[in-house]
Amino acid sequence: MTRITIFPLPGVVLYPGLQLPLHIFEPRYRAMISDALARDRLIGMIQPQRPEEGAPLFSIGCLGRIGDVEALEDGRFNIILEGESRFRIVKELDVTTPFRQVEAELIEDSEDEALAPVERASFEREARRFADMQGYAVDWDQVARLDDVSLINGVSQIAPFDPAAKQALLEANGLGARCELLVQLMQFFGRHGEGDEEGVTLQ
Template sequence: MKTITLPDIIPLFPLPSALLLPRSRLPLNIFEPRYLAMLEDALKTPERLIGMIQPTSRPPNQTAPEGSTGLHQIGCAGRVTQFSETEDGRYMITLTGVSRFRLTEEVQGFTPYRRAHVDWQDFSADLGRAEHDTGFDRPAFLRLLTRYFEAQSLDTDWDNLGEADDELLINSLSMMLGFEPEDKQALLEAPSLSTRRETLVTLIEFSLRGGDAEELLQ
């Protein structure tokens, strides 16, 4: 991916359980009018960035604290790298993860979608080369993953999975496996690839024991 300028203000796409990580790809189906407007505006900019961010969870009937955005502080911006329009006016797009960001303040304006001032400085490593996990025991991890896929009745291309490099393997699984939104947030906020792998292993092991992974990470 070519070097791009990271703007101070980006559009936000709040979507529970949708995880985007740097250098990973996330396919999205855009159909709501406000997000169609967001996509059209993003495509007019040189960066073509959209900030994926998760809403915070709270107990039913509990209102958000005053001043709360209702969003997690950390999200990940992706560049629109593919898009196509369907006959019924929807867009199928692919976001390629560029960098995580910290939400600092929402922008009040006239767009139908949400925008925010964001800070990139804590995530400068996201713009570098792919990470490697020096402590990664791949055979043990794949054995654990096999048990999980069997327990969840999931299928995959094990040849391609086994040949994927560390970052692609760990990040792709973090994005695709069906964990709770708070678990996905923990994977997003992991400070390094090895920490993300350790979190992923913990979530998988806890699921295999029949536990509640969301409770585990609180």
């Protein structure tokens, strides 16, 4: 078991091997960063189930190591968090710190998973269609050079889906399962996301 300081943030997920830039301004999270820098530089990104103070947490998040740090004069921080491992919460701890902490088990994900060529082709086809619908400019030559893990996890991390969808992607076990879900979500949001000012949700 591992004790993890957590940063609950709705709509934000991190994946192993990827980076997440964060601007830290709330006093309790400034304290969290100062504490992490003095210890092991590790914090866990996880989504709350509701966007409110003290809300229950989803069970799976991602442990990140603080890489680049910019400490601003007024106490705020700009940091780059580097994803290391997904984790599953066992229990939340009763703590006196202003930030929450949990006991968790780390999830071992394979670093060399690969998609079947037909899966990769299907994903890229759907991604092009989705990007066109959303008006995104994408360097497809650069996309083609990405390995399967970086591609699928990278799109899962930045895709403009609701928190429940982003959580489902994070919880998917195996690259193939995550890729399949990502294609389904792009199809779903591509069909239903346009012209809906309130957005669309899978909850």
